[in-house]
Every structure is written in structure tokens, then in C-alpha cells.
Amino acid sequence: MKQQGASIRTDWSVKYGVMFLLKVEVEASVKKPKLFSSLLSANGRKVQEILYELEIDVILIEVNVYYGEGNDPEYLKINPLGKIPTLVDYQIILTESNAIMIYLSEMYGVNNLYGTSPCQRAEVNKLFFGK
Numbered sequence: 249m250k251q252q253g254a255s256i257r258t259d260w261s262v263k264y265g266v267m268f269l270l271k272v273e274v275e276a277s278v279k280k281p282k283l284f285s286s287l288l289s290a291n292g293r294k295v296q297e298i299l300y301e302l303e304i305d306v307i308l309i310e311v312n313v314y315y316g317e318g319n320d321p322e323y324l325k326i327n328p329l330g331k332i333p334t335l336v337d338y339q340i341i342l343t344e345s346n347a348i349m350i351y352l353s354e355m356y357g358v359n360n361l362y363g364t365s366p367c368q369r370a371e372v373n374k375l376f377f378g379k
């Protein structure tokens with residue numbers, strides 16, 4: 249009897265446990281921000297540095313624009329300019345590396361990477377807008 253009970257529990261956990269784990273994985277992957285970029289891209293690496301600093305778990309999707317992957321019709325639906333990086337998070341599709349960095353800092357930045365006062369932010373903006 250005991251063994252039978254154990255096997256019922258095993259059946260349950262195999263069937264529903266796996267389904268539960270799959271559900272958790274799918275939900276987690278849906279909620280994770282997605283970054284379309286390439287390690288070869290300086291603008292992409294700037295964004296990746298911020299993701300790293302803020303410990304944001306991201307799904308990185310390699311788009312090698314240097315081999316024309318930016319012109320893939322599927323990618324053009326996300327970023328009509330065909331450039332990288334592009335961040336997709338919840339409802340927002342965001343291009344422009346500096347705008348993405350500000351968004352990430354404001355959305356997830358418990359450590360105030362972007363600064364808290366107008367003066368601190370002005371210093372950061374100088375780096376964004378300077379040539």
C-alpha cells in the first residue's frame with residue numbers, strides 16, 4: 249500500500265510537476281526583458297554593461313547587423329531602422345542605446361546609476377550627448 253501511494257505521488261509529480269515547472273519557465277521567460285544586439289556592437293555592449301550592473305536577467309538575441317541580419321523582415325518589424333541595440337520589455341520597444349540605458353536605470357535602478365538630482369543627471373547626460 250505504501251509503495252502504491254508513493255507511485256501515485258510520483259505519477260502526480262511527473263505529470264503536474266513538469267507542467268508546473270514548464271509554466272514557471274515560460275512565465276519567467278515572458279517577463280524577462282529581451283535585448284536584440286551583438287557582442288560586436290559598442291552601443292550594444294554599453295547596454296549590456298548596465299544590465300550587468302543592475303543584475304537584470306535578460307534574454308539576449310544575437311542580431312549580427314554586420315552580416316545583414318538587421319534587414320531580416322522579422323527584425324524590421326521590431327526595429328524598422330534595422331539597427332541594434334533594441335530592448336523589448338513589457339509593452340515597450342526601445343531603440344537608441346542611451347535611451348535604453350536611462351530606461352533600465354529608472355525602471356530597475358535601485359542603485360541610482362543615473363543619479364538622483366538634476367546636477368548628477370546633467371553630468372551623466374553630458375556623457376550621453378557629448379561628442
Ligand SMILES: N[C@@H](CCC(=O)N[C@@H](CS)C(=O)NCC(=O)O)C(=O)O
Pocket residue numbers: 289290291292313314318330331332333343344345346
Ligand atoms: N544611435 C544609435 C546607433 C545604433 C547603431 O548605429 N548601431 C549599429 C551597431 S553599433 C548598427 O546597428 N549598425 C548597423 C547598420 O547601421 O545597418 C544607438 O546609440 O543605439
